[in-house]
Amino acid sequence: MRLKGIKVGMVMTGSHCTMGDVLPAIADLRAEGAVITVVLSYTVDQVDTRFYRADDLKSHLKNLTNTPIINTIPGAEPIGPQKLLDLVIVAPCTGNTLAKLANGISDTPALMAIKAHLRNQKPVVIGVSTNDGLGMNAKNLGILMNTKHIYFIPFRQDNPQEKANSIVADMNLLVDTAILALQCKQIQPVLLGST
Numbered sequence: 001m002r003l004k005g006i007k008v009g010m011v012m013t014g015s016h017c018t019m020g021d022v023l024p025a026i027a028d029l030r031a032e033g034a035v036i037t038v039v040l041s042y043t044v045d046q047v048d049t050r051f052y053r054a055d056d057l058k059s060h061l062k063n064l065t066n067t068p069i070i071n072t073i074p075g076a077e078p079i080g081p082q083k084l085l086d087l088v089i090v091a092p093c094t095g096n097t098l099a100k101l102a103n104g105i106s107d108t109p110a111l112m113a114i115k116a117h118l119r120n121q122k123p124v125v126i127g128v129s130t131n132d133g134l135g136m137n138a139k140n141l142g143i144l145m146n147t148k149h150i151y152f153i154p155f156r157q158d159n160p161q162e163k164a165n166s167i168v169a170d171m172n173l174l175v176d177t178a179i180l181a182l183q184c185k186q187i188q189p190v191l192l193g194s195t
Helices: 016-031 042-046 054-065 073-079 095-102 109-118 138-145 171-181
Strands: 007-012 035-040 087-093 124-130 150-152 155-157 167-169
Touching: 007 016, 007 109, 016 035, 016 054, 016 087, 016 124, 016 171, 035 042, 035 054, 035 109, 042 054, 073 109, 087 095, 087 109, 087 167, 087 171, 095 109, 095 124, 095 138, 109 124, 124 171, 138 150, 150 171, 167 171
Parallel strands: 007 035, 007 087, 087 124, 124 150
Antiparallel strands: 124 167, 155 167
């Protein structure tokens, strides 16, 4: 178990179509011994989608992690001063969250958890999933790729012919990325070829 006893904050934002890839990765984290606390953005916490009902997702996450879910800004804020986590993983990370993080905005539980954790100079892993990662959000991606304590799950264009600016992380690499991030190393290659 490569993550035995490691306290992981699993921050999930509203790339609803990617949740099906993230849930098995959370199970993999547990299998590696991680103790997981889930933090949800307001959208994931409250919005039913064609991919899942919010209550069903939260129930599944509680069963998977055996810990309470954080879904408020006041609930996320103690992550920093109380040093509650060793690692934060943001997956899926929307373009909206990417942009706000790059610009120092913390107006959701997800962003507060990241900000609170970074104050302790500990690693944050980002599993990006956005339709504009190579468009309007490219500058934010670049800022975060060059920010200390932030690491990326390797990503690729997910449909270059129809959505040229869209990128998505390979969630199968989430655990390996997390393990290296704890050693202050970025897994390579970070840019993957098309599938």
